[in-house]
Amino acid sequence: MNFCYIDGLYRKPSEAYIPVTDLAIQRGVGVFETIRTYNRRPMALSMHLERLQESARRCGIAMPLDIEEMNKIIRNGLSRFEEDARARPYITGGDIEVAGQFPEGRFFVFFEPLNPPEDRLYKEGVTLLPINMERPLPHIKSINYLQGYLPLRDDPEAIEILYCPNGEITEASHSNAFMVKGKEIITAPTSRVLAGTMRNMVIEIAKEAGFVVRERCPLVEELPEAAEFFITGSVKEIMPVVKVGETLIGKGRPGPVSQMLRHLYLQNLKRWLE
């Protein structure tokens, strides 16, 4: 079951349209979020909607609805699924630009079955492709993904780009990134990257489990000495990384820290369900 909320109606996605004049199509002006359910309850919905609002604000897009209205629409859509699902709300620039501001933002939401990563990936770990640049507009979750897509075509093994400007690891194209080194867990500060909701929860859980969490960019040159590396996102949760480019992480197999953190996260879900 897939459907899309747009203009007050729930439609088949292929029958939900926007005019080609929308600045998302013309100039990539658009922001979005992905929210999933656990046991049919949305995870950190308010945090996601606040970030959506903040992304829109940074782009100069006026909010077409307030957070409360969006919250209702998303809850209503998700409640139509019998199993876990995800919602992807978008706000696009709309049809009008006035001096770099977009006064008539357009809102729609995709609703889809959850479709989580295969179990195999958690057991085997994944590969990332490092590139020497920053994620475009790192504080905005925008639709400008082309730079994070194209290099992957030449590397069928990698599942995401790892942005490493000047040897500093900031984030992956769709995820936050963490290095485990001794008793320390290292991840880029929110001054450099998107403040992932999953990132925040992992830091909370890791501190409670006795890890020292350092908010600084892990370095590419530290990768060979790292015990583990993992990426986080709402749907993938905590995904072990066993290779970055040609560099094997640890023994090239998922390590105990990422597995334990995922286990603790799933045990403590209730804190963030809404």
Place this chain on the structure above:
Amino acid sequence: MNFCYIDGLYRKPSEAYIPVTDLAIQRGVGVFETIRTYNRRPMALSMHLERLQESARRCGIAMPLDIEEMNKIIRNGLSRFEEDARARPYITGGDIEVAGQFPEGRFFVFFEPLNPPEDRLYKEGVTLLPINMERPLPHIKSINYLQGYLPLRDDPEAIEILYCPNGEITEASHSNAFMVKGKEIITAPTSRVLAGTMRNMVIEIAKEAGFVVRERCPLVEELPEAAEFFITGSVKEIMPVVKVGETLIGKGRPGPVSQMLRHLYLQNLKRWLE
């Protein structure tokens, strides 16, 4: 008069729709061109369509039509105007992604009155805002413009971003960039920037007029000693730049070289009209 060609029909732009599942909306997968007429004849139409095809190829988007078909549609649309006009063909990623390839690209074209820059801008010159980064995916004319839009909101004087990664001037957000220094005209090589159709014509004209054209990146540190600076594009032609950030170019007024080149270009138009 504005209209849009889509799915075999000419429609009002606000009544031309694409589904929200198109990857242009979801992930910024889309490329475009702008073609103008002079005396109702399209300028360098073939060159533009070849570049559109090359942008699509680099993005992994399959061409929904061949160049000849696009050529006919664009000529037909432009012929409906009594005065000079512009066409903006887009190819978007369509609804399907398979391993970073987009096998069902979607094609549409905006047709609009020409709407060239005000005469005042040619007389007074314009200001650019320099930023320390490269244009995203410089060999592709993609819709991922957000990085070239947002910084301008804090600088109402500047009309475009000037990309200056590590002090090297590559191109502007919507234009190629040229520095005039003594008898030399300096512009970034096509290994670093989009090969603008106007860029090629200006180089041709400048060589014929006896200038030495150096294809290397002008440096930010050369700006104070530059006699002139200008940007080029299909609609703006050759636009003098009198200020880059806080740096005045020459005497802060448009200089004779950019004016002469624009004059020579307009005298030699016939070479490129189709």
